[in-house]
Amino acid sequence: MPKDEIVTAPAAAGEPAERSVPRFEVELLKPHSHAGQDLLPGAKIKITAEQRTWLKSLGVVAGETPEK
Structure with a gap:
């Protein structure tokens, strides 16, 4: 499976x-x-990193890369 890709979201107004x-x-x-x-x-x-951690704990997403 490909590694997670970091994408920067645009800043809010x-x-x-x-x-x-x-x-x-x-x-x-x-x-x-x-x-x-x-x-x-x-x-x-x-x-976000927090959402990713939560979804990983539920087994909804995978990912072996560390949080950044």
């Missing part, structure tokens, strides 16, 4: 670009609802 939250692209292992959509295994989503 009025927020400096250097404060944008890093996001990780991960592949789902189980069905999951994300951003109001029901997704199936194999779908890729972009999530």
